[in-house]
Amino acid sequence: MTPRGVACNMRWINGNTNVNTKGKYMLMVRGGNTNVLDLFDISRNYVELSIIYSPKTALITTGSSFTYNSEDIFYYTTSVANDFIYVYGVNINTMQVVAIYQTTAVQGTVHIGDFLAFVKSPDNFKFLYLALNTSRVLYKLQIL
Numbered sequence: 001m002t003p004r005g006v007a008c009n010m011r012w013i014n015g016n017t018n019v020n021t022k023g024k025y026m027l028m029v030r031g032g033n034t035n036v037l038d039l040f041d042i043s044r045n046y047v048e049l050s051i052i053y054s055p056k057t058a059l060i061t062t063g064s065s066f067t068y069n070s071e072d073i074f075y076y077t078t079s080v081a082n083d084f085i086y087v088y089g090v091n092i093n094t095m096q097v098v099a100i101y102q103t104t105a106v107q108g109t110v111h112i113g114d115f116l117a118f119v120k121s122p123d124n125f126k127f128l129y130l131a132l133n134t135s136r137v138l139y140k141l142q143i144l
Contacts, residue, residue, distance in 0.1 A: 008028070008029060008030055008031035008032065009028070009029040009031065009064075009066045010026050010027065010028045010029070010040070011026060011027050011066065011068045011074065012025075012026050012042075013025045013026065013027055013068075013090055014070065015069075015070035015071045015072075016071065016072055016090055016091070017071060017072055017091065018072075018090075018091050021090075023042075024041060024042055024043060025039045025040060025041055025042065026039070026040040026042065027039060027074060027088075027090070028040055028047070029060055029064075029066065029076070030060070031060050031061065031064065032060075032061065033059050033060070033061040034059065034060060035056040035057070035058060035059055035060060036050050037050075037051050037053060037088070038050065038051060039051050051093070052093065053088065053093045053094060053095055054093075054094060054095070055095065055096075056095075057095075058078045058084070058086055058095070059078060060076070060078055061078070064076060064077060064078050065077045065114050065115055065116040065130075066116065067116045067117050067118040067128070068118065069118045069120075069126070070118075072089060072090045072091050073087055073088070073089060073090065074087070074088040074090065075087055075088075075098070075116060075118060075128055076088070076116065077114060077116055077130065083100055083101045084097045084099070084100055085097070085098055085099040085100075085101065085116070085128065085130070085141070086098065099128070099141050101130060101139050114130065114131065114132050114133050115129075115130070115131045115133075116128060116129070116130050117129045117130075117131075125142065126142070126143040127140055127141060127142055127143065128140075128141040128143060129141075
């Protein structure tokens with residue numbers, strides 16, 4: 001197993017709508033300029049290495065940011081020469097670009113410390129917020 005590196009992350013998949021896997025796993029993002037995701041099976045105390053998903057196009061490294069919608073979706077930014085927000089579907093095991101934002105005109109490059117957050121409003125509207133490090137910019141994206 002390649003060791004975890006910069007931008008590694010782990011989140012409990014506690015709100016999954018699939019009752020067979022709800023609360024059973026933690027998604028582990030390996031980081032270190034890889035595109036590898038691992039699953040940790042809590043009940044078996046076992047890491048399932050390199051889960052298969054597609055497409056595997058984005059490298060996760062320094063400055064990547066993650067958030068979870070407490071259901072079936074993980075959102076992340078890669079902070080590597082592109083300004084994309086990706087979504088990983090837990091139950092469908094796919095990854096895709098859901099938004100593009102611009103940082104280069106504002107701060108010259110993507111920086112370590114950008115922060116991504118998922119918010120569900122009291123009236124059930126869903127939003128992603130992206131706060132850029134060394135900037136006053138705060139992006140708000142409504143999820144439909």
